[in-house]
Amino acid sequence: MNISALIVTYNRLDKLKKTWAASKLLPFNHIIIIDNASTDGTADWLGSLDDARLSVITSPKNDGGAGGFYCGAEWIAKNIDADWVMVFDDDAYPTPDLLDTFDKIDKQGVDAFATKVITPSGMRCKMNIPWKKIPNSLSEIISYQKNDTDFVARNNDITPICTFSFVGLIIKHDVLKETYYNINKDLFIYYDDIYYSWYLNSSGFKLVYRPELVFIHDVPESDITPPPWKVYYLVRNLLLSFKIFNNNRPFSHISILFRVFKYFLMVLKSQSKINFAKAIFLGIKDGFSKK
Template sequence: MLEKNSFGNVDPSPVCLVAVIVSFNRLSHLKRGITAVLSEPVVGVVVVDNGSTDGSREWLRGLDDSRLRVLTPEQNLGGAGGFQVGFEAALESFNPDWLVCFDDDAQPSPGALTNFMKNDLSGIDGAAAAVYYPDGSICEMNRPSWNPFWHAKLLVKTVFGAMTGQSREGFHLGNEYYQSESSVDIDSSSFVGCFITAETVRRIGLPRGELFIYGDDIIYTLSLRQKGGRHVFLPNVRFIHDCSTFSGSTSSCYSPMWKAYYTYRNGLVMYRIASGAWFPLVLPVKLLGWVLAVRHYNEKRRYLHLCWSALRDALRKHPGCSHDELVRRYP
């Protein structure tokens, strides 16, 4: 579970690395991210612009770099859909060894991608960077983790932690791993500074675009591990995530309501993969939480219908209705 490996500071064969960036209406962040990536030894950069209206598309059209490919879907595909088409385009256009993906408000620290290439990557299918806020503190939303259902000791620790409101500490990497000089095997990570071999993508498939937003990265990296892949945390590869716009909300309900659908449905998809045979025990606990949350909503009937739709679509492995229809039903 916690197998560690020293960094292989050797002169490896050249790594063909392509970056995939999904963007939506954050032009200033996007400029910094693309500038940072193009200053590194990447063979290609695929940018998926999800219908930006802030001048991003116009700025991207003005760039002159043979390594850059810009995709402009006719509709917003969400983060998951963006990474799906971005991964596919990267494989077709550049035939890389590795992909690295992140959102438009993230960027590699100077030298991060060069450091990645200097690691001993043999036997590794995926890798997660150490992600920090611009002020240098660890970015909590991008902290990699182990799946407690696959590790008995972690499961016990997580259960006891839940009793004291500290369940995250049971399965997320502690700060000491960020200071380590060794990599460590993990089970899941976010799509900010996530590296995947092209061979792995071809073997396990593209990210699931129908998930749209929320949990698609955890689902993908858990699937990588479930299918026998090896995923590691590389603390010497640093990314910066300027996600200050995602300040924590104190609201007890989702607004707009459609966001609850993606959170609930995708959460069940994730727990089904993570918990395996334990899923019949996990499901009632999650459903109870949904039902108890109804008290926070004015439109209780509409909210409960959303819960039913999320449960139905998760269990039958169906993508459900289109995003536009979902927004119409649950504004």
């Protein structure tokens, strides 16, 4: 099995070191790291690494996760011959037995796999749970709030899915090569993986969640209100789905309205309420006006 790793990093050298330490132990044929113009010494550290499998691609500017994954996918499509590509951020890393486990599972007819993503303490990472059905009607949204069983991949069940996260994604090289230009690099962060996987699923590619494939995501385990600049992208990119997908959107009007309303509720928890509210309104403006 020929499998390559794609890692995107920006100014998180301490976490990147942990990710590299875990990744280099696995039998990847190639390890590609996209450095999004880091300013914290990442470039010098990457330059000191001695591993024939490693290719470092330095972006002239920080294009966010979306731009980084687009850049890496394009580079792999044009320069690497592989069977599969594993995709992850600089704060995530595969468990030691992941590739051995992946080698043994039935891959027939599957174009991309989502792994089970957990925190270092073993809790399931909420932000990386794949959708098997997005709740889009009012009744579905209410049902989802009460019990998400019908909508997300269950913890320990093999599940067909309609979206995945870019943390722990394993995708066929040929599929990535054919479709990478559908990774919307202009999104910067948030929804880039949701929109790309929605496109794949809508185009007939088969996506499956496999719980025996485990990834670690080193993120806070408690709910933390994001800073205003992140909320801007959450709102803007959600509304950009109207232009990106036309009628075949992953989120309905009512689902988008519900999500934006939830972001407004975050204002109450924010320590910078005025800036938080401004970020939401700017996200709404740019989400509807951006060409």
